[in-house]
Amino acid sequence: MTTQDDVAGKNVDKLNENLAKVEDLSQRLIQALASRKPANPTLNAPSQDIFVKAAHSYWSEMLENPGRIYEKQLEYWGKSVRHFLDAQQALMRGTAPESEEPDPLGGDKRFANPLWNSHPYFRYIKQQYALNSQAIERALDEIDEDLPPKDRKRLDYFVRQIIDMMSPTNFLGTNPDALERAVETEGESLVKGLENLIADLEANNGELVVRLADDRAFVLGENIASTPGEVVYRNHMMELIQYAPTTDEVHATPIVIFPPWINKFYILDLKPENSLIKWITDQGYTLFVVSWINADTSHADIGMEDYIEDGFLTAIREVKAITGQKQVNAVGYCIAGTTLHLTLALMAKRGDKSVKSATFFTALTDFSEQGEFTPFLQDDFIDGIEAEVAAQGVLRSFIMGRTMSFLRSRDLIYQPAVRHYMMGEAPPAFDLLYWNGDGSNLPGRMTVQYLRGLCQRNEFVTSGFEICGERLHISDVTVPIMAVTCETDHIAAWKDCYRGFQQTGAKDRTFIVSESGHIAGIVNPPTKKKYGHFTNDDLSGDADAWIAGATRHEGSWWPRWEAWLAKRSGKMVPARAPGDSDHKPLAPAPGTYVRRKATI
Structure with a gap:
């Protein structure tokens, strides 16, 4: 017969056994930190x-x-x-x-x-x-x-x-x-927590980056980023993916999406039910998406001009060649939206009319108000970044990641750390958080150009931003444009996006505010019926006047954007298979560049 003392003794033995494991794990911890x-x-x-x-x-x-x-x-x-x-x-x-x-x-x-x-x-x-x-x-x-x-x-x-x-x-x-x-758990939660801590340190060269999602739960091209397509062009900056059509006919004018290179492009293709990439192809469009290289030390001297010339302009050129069209509809998200503005201004200077319309997702151009990034855009911090990239060649992914996380430190640092390290819990199998942890390094030269010239000196909307042999100004942008911003966006506040949008030279302008934040406001499929959006054709007043006169609409902005896009996409033509005789498929989507991890 088992007595209460026997049970208590076994519990104590189990506790001591687990505590002994903690001693063994300490050696791995020391090695990871070294x-x-x-x-x-x-x-x-x-x-x-x-x-x-x-x-x-x-x-x-x-x-x-x-x-x-x-x-x-x-x-x-x-x-x-x-x-x-x-x-x-x-x-x-x-x-x-x-x-x-x-x-x-x-x-x-x-x-x-x-x-x-x-x-x-x-x-x-x-x-x-x-x-x-x-x-x-x-x-x-x-x-x-x-x-x-x-x-x-x-x-x-x-x-x-x-x-x-x-x-x-x-x-x-x-x-x-x-x-x-x-x-x-008789101390087992502490052992698991320490194992989790050591695993995170080992995965990030001794740097503590709290893992937010179970990275074993996702495989690119299988249960995430799985929309069919082919890499049809590759250079030192990017891979160009053309997605397979899902309709018999498509609009003549193709779409090319430029995602931010701070993160990977597959935020727009997490899973079929919330994939903007799949949804666009289902509406009858030929869609191309750029997948940027994950920078390493060899990319230290890559600047904004390289992203424009070898990224944006090259992608547009290749899309035109593959489809046989003279124009494309371009989309830029976040920093790629900022750079798309620069590209359009440069194209205007050069007389290049290859872009028929442009759409911007949460894209800043006027940095006169720095919002929640104010602490990180002053000289002491930027001086530190300059010293960092001078030593490393790149701005390492974990630095950008922790900066973003500290803007929401309770939700993205402390509470996950408590669950992961003190409670011994495994991180959840959550695709959005998996993507969030799959960061990219930023080339040193590009980082400094962006922070000094655009963020600090705000040159694009003031004196002009000198690049590619031209002085570019926001007023140079004259093609038909639409901006989609997000109501609670803490990275690119919608009012700041609106202020820059007003200063463009375009006569055909549409502005939308989606409910929710920087990601959820964009990745908002119509089937979810979750977040609404606001519209107002009057862009003459300030942001407060705009929202006061805006009309709220139920549901996603995606169909409204597609209706706007359809008018600028030409007649219907037979669907196009990825590539052509000069652009043979190099790899199936999502490609090879997206698989490169930031390991520096």
Whole structure:
């Protein structure tokens, strides 16, 4: 007969066994960290100048109004002591009493475990974290208004990063979910968590990049990026994919899509039911998509001019040759939309009329307002990037990836890290997050050109951006254009996209705001019936006036775009098989370049 003591003994033995595994794994951890090639340290934090300015501003406020500062400090001290005394009494009673004060973190899913309210220890930690956060936020609010707006915005960003980083949920000893899981699994969750941590470090040369999706669940060309097609052209910059027709006839004028080279193109072809690529072919179009090379050190001197000449203009030339058409309809997404504007301006200078219409997905051209990227577009950070690319030849993928992730650090860094490393959970099989983790390096020269000339100096909409032997301006763009932006986009805010769109020289202009964000607002198939969109033909006012007069439409913007495109795509002709006698298929879609990983 098994006694309770026997069960307890076995549990302790299992726990000790798992803890011993942790000791063994520590050697792998040390080896993984030894291979780390860290980024330039300037990219890890802002210049100390901003904190000196903030401290000076706070000190000035204290000298001018010391009573208010002392009042806030005494309030903080009083609450801290009261929380400590309450916790002491609650520990003696064994339970936490009901509080008459409103829960400052109510609704925060990080603190959903009932122990945060019922257990004296965890309740005290939660209350003190909330109090500390409030004190820091108040101190930030009280900084003198003489601090420049950009510095205030940067300070606000980094202060909130510190607040999120110091959440007690991020540490094993103060996370009841992780501690409960460790006890329930007899320590196995800690072993699995450490294995997950080491695997992520080993996969990224010792750099900690939290894996967001199970990369074993997806195979390119099989259950993701699986729309049939062929690579029909390849050079040192890109592969050109022509997709197989799904209709007997197609519009005469082909479409060529230029995706961003910060990420891989298959965000537009994740799976059949939400693939824009498949949907376009199903509507009766000959579709080409560019798949950019994943840069390595040999691409250090590749600049924006190479993307324009050997990417955009070459792709347009080859599409015309394959289809026998004089014009194409072009699409540019994100940074490729920005570059498509530059390309159109250059083509106007050269008298090249190869583009019949252009569509831009979440594309910025006017960077006078830098939005959430303000902290990363100041000289100290850009100086660090210049030093990084000078040393490495490229801006390594993990640097761009972590920058994007820190804009949503709770959702994209801390909570996945807690689940992955402290709870021992495997990441989900989620195609969007898999794509998000499949990043690309950026060529050094191109990175600096983009950040200095376009983002910082905003030359394309002011004095003109010099490239390819021409000075290009947004007003040079005159072809029929449509812009699709996203209402909650934190990367390319729709109001900023609108401001640049207004400055084009085009007379035929259509502007759309899709609901949701940078990805979900674009990858929004009609069958989902999920997000609506806004339209307004009056582009004369500012963004606030535009949205105030806009009409909301149910469902995806895709059919509205297709109706606009159909009018600019010519008559119907027999469907075209990929390639021709001069462009024999080189590889089936999604091609070979897309499979190259950012391993530097």
